[in-house]
Amino acid sequence: MSPKVLLHTEFKEIPFLHRGKVRDIYDLGAYLLIVATDRISAFDVVLPDGIPHKGRVLNQLSAYWFKTLQPITTHHMVTTQLDGFPGLPRDIAASLSGRAMIVKKAKPLPVECIVRGYLSGSGWNEYQEKGSISRIVLPAGLQESQKLEIPLFTPSTKAEMGVHDENIDFPTMVKKLGKKLAEDVQSVSVRIYQQATALAEERGIIIADTKFEFGLDKDSRLLLIDEALTPDSSRFWPRDGYCPGGPQKSFDKQFVRDYLLSIHWDKKPPAPTLPEEVIRKTSEKYVEAYERLTGKVLER
Secondary structure, three states, rough: OOOOOOOOOOOOOOOOOEEEEEEEEEEEEOEEEEEOOOOOOOEEEEEEOOOHHHHHHEEEEHHHHHHHOOOOOOOOOEOOOOOOOOOOOOHHHHHHOOEEEEOOOOOEEEEEEEEEEEHHHHHHHHHHHOOOOOOOOOOOOOOOOOOOEEEOOOOOOOOOOOOOEOOOHHHHHHHHHHHHHHHHHHHHHHHHHHHHHHHHHOOEEEEEEEEEEEEEEOOOOEEEEEOOOOOOEEEEOOOOOOOOOOOOOOOHHHHHHHHHHHHHOOOOOOOOOOOOHHHHHHHHHHHHHHHHHOOOOOOO
């Protein structure tokens, strides 16, 4: 029997704000409570099954990276210690132990900031078709999963749930954000990726690519928000066995994507259920990624 999963929260004692693909968000006045559920999405569709321990991995791994990367960028996390936080009832805090954090409020920027260190996923598909990614021309003859000479910053639109994000080039991002903010976001994204990649490789994990989100606080300061360098927002590969020229084994939800592709699902709701074996193996991959990267046992 699978461990219990959390697919949905509803607390009448605190104001509900938003339900995303994975996170439920509540308003605590000056702050937000972000709950990482065990929901999983693929191809921008939320699946009916949850993945045991997934929410705790996302929450605790994000907290680890927020603290680790603080010298590079400020972030929105206030605390993961919920007990006794003003305005949060103790029974709710206890029920969310390990899977929620209190964060500062911020105005999200209307772009997703993707950094690619390896040629994979949609980047590989675009390269095969056009020889470029987000209008950045790459050398001919590169292989799938090959390491890029320098990391590429390839932003995308931030679509509503159920709508696919679209890659955009940097000049389009400048039009959306303004030149200085766009350049700051690009610089910080690449620096975070480079620092995280160096730490991860010491622990046997390649971060092939990752997605960041940023927001502005009430004083217009840039904050790293949402999540950071998790199996949901990143492509994690084991360093042992890495071999360019095809897809790689992974610690992320690529395992779920591969299963869904194998059954020729049309990528439209309703999503199919997942076999117990796929659920179990995906959960194991999430937990292993957390424990390898942090050197800690996941709080359950």
